[in-house]
Amino acid sequence: MSVELNHTIVHARDNRESAEFFADLLGLEITSEWGPFIAVDLSNHVTLDFATIPADRITPQHYAFLVSEEEFEAAYTRLRERGVEHYADPHRKQPDAINHQDGGRGVYFVDPAGHFMELITVPYGGLPASRPA
Numbered sequence: 689m690s691v692e693l694n695h696t697i698v699h700a701r702d703n704r705e706s707a708e709f710f711a712d713l714l715g716l717e718i719t720s721e722w723g724p725f726i727a728v729d730l731s732n733h734v735t736l737d738f739a740t741i742p743a744d745r746i747t748p749q750h751y752a753f754l755v756s757e758e759e760f761e762a763a764y765t766r767l768r769e770r771g772v773e774h775y776a777d778p779h780r781k782q783p784d785a786i787n788h789q790d791g792g793r794g795v796y797f798v799d800p801a802g803h804f805m806e807l808i809t810v811p812y813g814g815l816p817a818s819r820p821a
Contacts, residue, residue, distance in 0.1 A: 752806040
């Protein structure tokens with residue numbers, strides 16, 4: 689049996705603002721709108737379905753995205769151009785910096801709803817031997 693993640697719901701104060709922030713940052717597109725959801729499709733066919741809920745009901749979550757070096761560079765440039773606070777570490781003690789974990793690069797930032805986002809170019813533990821860099 690094959691099990692794959694299909695979608696997850698991302699709570700937001702404003703679903704359009706959060707979906708557009710994420711899509712614009714990573715050069716993605718909003719792929720559909722259905723009921724209360726605005727979806728952004730990832731390259732592995734998982735969708736992030738942004739849904740507006742009251743701000744006091746949002747529990748910040750952590751979302752980590754594996755991106756190519758080119759995607760990282762483009763997104764990091766956009767973060768800096770937009771003045772988005774970002775950090776090299778999850779504890780937010782190294783502002784305006786990136787990390788170089790496992791031979792790749794990584795950065796942490798907070799989205800408009802307060803979720804902790806992370807971009808990495810290499811999975812933690814390094815690339816598997818069967819996956820090309």
